[in-house]
Amino acid sequence: MTSINFELSRVSGQPVDDAELLIDLKLVAKMLGASTVSIPKYREYGQYDESTIASRFGSWNEALLTAGLTVSNEVNISDDRLFENILALWQHYGRQPRRSELAKPPSAISQSPYNRRFGSWRAALEAFVEYANAGGTEAPPVLEKGENQPKSGRDPSLRLRWHVLQRDRHLLRLRSKSSYITWC
Structure with missing residues (x-):
């Protein structure tokens, strides 16, 4: 005769404490083998609703930071950081960077933040040129x-x-x- 063990299960709707949410977030990151977890990936593999985590910690990024993970999608990047990225690309290539070059190193920022902030890549470049010329930033030498x-x-x-x-x-x-x- 086999013995049946008792198991305790969580009742649906029962409040979850912050520690459980963070543990589950870390487990999903470990399962993915990544230092961060995007909302779609957590939705696929996580145990709880992502909106619960985001509302409990203020935002999804805050929850990731509290769990000791890295931010998956940074929002509200400052103009200075956006312009520093353009300057790094301009210096790297020795010419005006192209939109497609935002997708590969040494760019640390994709095109989406530029489109959200300035409306287009061209408008972002125009704002950068105005910013750089007003600040006295010297343009890199033109390469052969x-x-x-x-x-x-x-x-x-x-x-x-x-x-x-x-x-x-x-x-x-x-x-x-x-x-x-x-x-x-």
Whole structure:
């Protein structure tokens, strides 16, 4: 005969204390193998409702900090930090940074905060130029072509290559106009 053990379960609607919320937040971070937890990930793996955590600690970011985790999505970034990021990019590339370069290092800030604050990347650059010129920030020297600039690819895309092959009936033209070989 097998013995049945008693188990205590939490009653739905019973208040949860802060320590339980923080423990669950840390468990989800550990399960994900990350130093932070986004709201969608917590919604997927967490035990409690994310709005309970956010309201209990004031915000989701405050809950993460209280749990000893890093902030997943920083909001209300100051103009100075936004402009410092643009300056770092400008110095890194030796030219005006492009919007696409916000997605890769050395950029620490994505394009969303710039769009929220200034309406567009172009407007953010205009505000930066005005800020930098008013503050006496010296522009980095213009680099010669090829210095510290990403190399553009020389290979055509697969789509373009396919269209060229179709156009040429899958024949590769060599140096001589009369000699052709079949492209496999």
